[in-house]
Amino acid sequence: MSGQSNYVPTTAFGKWMHARLPIYALMKETALDFPTPKNLNYWWTFGGILAMMLVVQIVTGIVLVMHFTPHVDMAFNSKELITRDVNYGWLIQKLHETGASMFFIAVYIHMFRGLYYGSYKAPREVLWMIGVIIYLIMMATAFMGYVLPWGQMSFWGAKVITNLFSAIPFVGPSITTWLWGGYSVDNPTLNRFFSLHYLLPFVLAAVVGLHIWALHVPGNNNPTGVEVKSGQDTLPFHPYYTMKDSFAIAIFLMFFAFWVFYRPDYLGHAINYQQANPLVTPAHIVPEWYYLPFYAMLRAIPSKLGGVLVMFGSILTLFFLPWLDTSRVRSGTYRPLFKGLFWILVIVCILLGYLGSKPAEGNAVWYARILTLYYFVHFYVFLPILGLLESPKPLPSSISDDVLAKSKKHALAPAE
Amino acid sequence: MKKLISLAVTGAVAGLVLAGVSGMARAAEEQKVAKNISFSFEGPFGTFDRQQLQRGYKVYNKVCSNCHSMNLVSFRNLAEAGIFNEAEVKALAASFEGKYKADPDDTGEVKDRNGLPSDHFPAPFANEQAARASNGGAYPPDLSLLARARPGWTGIINQLFWGSGGPQYIYSVLTGYNETPEEGVTCGEGKAFNPYFAGGPCIGMPANGTLSDGGLEFDDGAPNKIEDQAKDVAAFLAWASEPHMEARKSMGFTVMIYLAVLSVLLYLVKKRIWADAH
Numbered sequence: 001m002s003g004q005s006n007y008v009p010t011t012a013f014g015k016w017m018h019a020r021l022p023i024y025a026l027m028k029e030t031a032l033d034f035p036t037p038k039n040l041n042y043w044w045t046f047g048g049i050l051a052m053m054l055v056v057q058i059v060t061g062i063v064l065v066m067h068f069t070p071h072v073d074m075a076f077n078s079k080e081l082i083t084r085d086v087n088y089g090w091l092i093q094k095l096h097e098t099g100a101s102m103f104f105i106a107v108y109i110h111m112f113r114g115l116y117y118g119s120y121k122a123p124r125e126v127l128w129m130i131g132v133i134i135y136l137i138m139m140a141t142a143f144m145g146y147v148l149p150w151g152q153m154s155f156w157g158a159k160v161i162t163n164l165f166s167a168i169p170f171v172g173p174s175i176t177t178w179l180w181g182g183y184s185v186d187n188p189t190l191n192r193f194f195s196l197h198y199l200l201p202f203v204l205a206a207v208v209g210l211h212i213w214a215l216h217v218p219g220n221n222n223p224t225g226v227e228v229k230s231g232q233d234t235l236p237f238h239p240y241y242t243m244k245d246s247f248a249i250a251i252f253l254m255f256f257a258f259w260v261f262y263r264p265d266y267l268g269h270a271i272n273y274q275q276a277n278p279l280v281t282p283a284h285i286v287p288e289w290y291y292l293p294f295y296a297m298l299r300a301i302p303s304k305l306g307g308v309l310v311m312f313g314s315i316l317t318l319f320f321l322p323w324l325d326t327s328r329v330r331s332g333t334y335r336p337l338f339k340g341l342f343w344i345l346v347i348v349c350i351l352l353g354y355l356g357s358k359p360a361e362g363n364a365v366w367y368a369r370i371l372t373l374y375y376f377v378h379f380y381v382f383l384p385i386l387g388l389l390e391s392p393k394p395l396p397s398s399i400s401d402d403v404l405a406k407s408k409k410h411a412l413a414p415a416e
Numbered sequence: 417m418k419k420l421i422s423l424a425v426t427g428a429v430a431g432l433v434l435a436g437v438s439g440m441a442r443a444a445e446e447q448k449v450a451k452n453i454s455f456s457f458e459g460p461f462g463t464f465d466r467q468q469l470q471r472g473y474k475v476y477n478k479v480c481s482n483c484h485s486m487n488l489v490s491f492r493n494l495a496e497a498g499i500f501n502e503a504e505v506k507a508l509a510a511s512f513e514g515k516y517k518a519d520p521d522d523t524g525e526v527k528d529r530n531g532l533p534s535d536h537f538p539a540p541f542a543n544e545q546a547a548r549a550s551n552g553g554a555y556p557p558d559l560s561l562l563a564r565a566r567p568g569w570t571g572i573i574n575q576l577f578w579g580s581g582g583p584q585y586i587y588s589v590l591t592g593y594n595e596t597p598e599e600g601v602t603c604g605e606g607k608a609f610n611p612y613f614a615g616g617p618c619i620g621m622p623a624n625g626t627l628s629d630g631g632l633e634f635d636d637g638a639p640n641k642i643e644d645q646a647k648d649v650a651a652f653l654a655w656a657s658e659p660h661m662e663a664r665k666s667m668g669f670t671v672m673i674y675l676a677v678l679s680v681l682l683y684l685v686k687k688r689i690w691a692d693a694h
Contacts, residue, residue, distance in 0.1 A: 261668025273565035
């Protein structure tokens with residue numbers, strides 16, 4: 001997209017096509033020749049892993065739709081019959097269900113990688129913000145997908161989450177009724193969630209296209225955070241990163257396969273093997289694990305509207321991140337204080353997730369409040385101040401210098 | 417100094433976690449942890465014991481199915497899994513005489529017919545209301561997915577190592593009627609004390625799910641005390657909840673081997689390509 005290609009059509013057809021639609025040139029420059037910093041570590045492979053997961057989810061999802069019946073009386077049994085009577089239905093259904101969790105694991109690693117290496121900073125603000133939009137679309141898609149099998153947790157999760165909109169002053173109840181298509185979560189809700197769950201992944205694919213476009217204009221960040229200065233610093237994407245990503249994808253697939261084949265029910269809720277019953281409320285209504293930190297924040301605030309605002313605020317905060325972090329140094333590797341705070345933030349998010357999975361009683365509520373407060377303090381207090389206080393370590397003069405220094409150290413080590 | 421600050425903060429967070437975990441451990445008031453008996457189908461290579469499934473079917477058919485439905489399982493599934501052969505399944509389905517509705521005939525009359533292998537197991541009651549009316553107000557749940565819908569224990573680590581313990585839960589409930597209630601727990605009329613029951617501690621199902629020592633004779637002469645019958649029916653329900661479990665595990669093994677070899681090859685190619693990069 002920035003035109004580094006040296007593609008020259010050789011065949012007659014290639015020349016004919018190039019004069020009309022230079023699609024081979026585009027593919028060659030974006031997927032093959034694209035100059036990529038030579039020092040990207042394995043944390044950078046999660047972009048490719050995420051692209052693969054999106055394809056896995058769309059392909060398995062399309063097959064599931066061929067057999068699924070989105071009706072309150074039939075949805076639960078039709079999902080079950082897919083796993084029992086459709087050829088390899090048990091596999092396709094589990095790949096899709098577990099795939100959602102894998103998608104989120106990969107996206108969280110991808111996001112925290114961006115946080116650590118300062119990938120949100122100029123000139124990659126738009127790239128980062130598109131990423132946050134992708135994350136929001138993912139959350140909406142996964143939420144609606146979880147409702148479709150119409151188990152107990154599907155139903156009650158849908159009820160709790162859609163009810164959040166009723167907290168909006170004045171228009172809240174009307175909005176909730178409009179979302180439901182009636183006066184409670186019922187058949188119209190299931191139908192529209194089914195429709196949107198099919199639509200959003202394709203929106204997601206389009207926004208991922210924008211994300212990759214926005215990546216290809218400034219190019220990749222890298223572990224040093226130092227911009228690419230010369231051709232010395234980069235390698236063509238193919239074969240170097242296609243191979244590195246392929247290897248990482250194979251390892252990730254093994255992790256994925258472990259859950260699908262050996263612990264297929266671990267990442268879900270047992271109670272969702274029970275058909276939805278609007279008259280029986282489960283003892284603990286808990287969302288899927290990937291929403292738990294936000295669920296903890298929601299319940300930490302005594303007022304419903306406040307909880308909703310804080311929960312959405314925690315994600316909206318990420319949009320402002322490029323301007324909240326005042327440090328001129330990108331990579332956390334060269335920022336001693338930031339590095340510590342980064343890992344604390346990771347722990348805080350995991351703890352919030354843990355608290356989100358527990359009943360909101362007694363001390364747990366107070367821990368959730370403290371951790372929620374810390375989350376916001378990290379972004380709105382620590383990050384702006386840190387850039388002014390912190391004295392970063394000296395940066396390498398270029399990516400290739402850093403790589404050389406590291407490989408020298410590596411080569412010398414055994415000799416000592 | 418900076419190190420000290422980050423150390424102090426990390427320490428504070430860690431303290432908070434410990435306090436939180438211990439605080440919440442006390443707040444837990446769940447069903448009693450199921451007895452962790454072992455089954456042949458556990459582990460990465462575990463398979464169902466066909467003899468045990470035959471016995472389990474007998475327990476389900478003679479005892480459980482008087483009150484519980486199992487809507488998602490068909491007679492043909494018994495043949496597909498090799499629990500009975502096709503002729504046996506045909507005879508078995510046909511033994512449910514007049515339990516099914518035939519298609520309307522030429523005059524529009526709907527007659528009763530016998531079961532076919534393609535039929536789902538018949539339900540004991542026409543609807544939930546009828547089931548409740550016959551069971552003192554309690555609704556015996558459908559058994560198709562019970563072994564996956566009721567965890568025997570909780571805990572992130574427990575479930576990772578031992579699975580969700582559904583079959584163990586069923587076994588524990590069926591054999592859990594002999595325990596003395598804690599202080600202050602009394603169960604109303606028609607209810608029994610059972611600490612393993614998820615909706616407990618009082619359960620509507622009569623003692624031992626109406627199983628009794630030697631109440632059933634097994635064709636293979638296997639032991640038939642309450643514990644034996646409970647274990648066999650728990651295994652049968654585990655099969656019913658996931659008839660493709662064996663296919664899942666065997667494919668999983670193939671997939672893992674394939675991916676492991678592929679990963680090694682990809683790594684070697686990657687290493688070779690990158691050798692000239694620095």
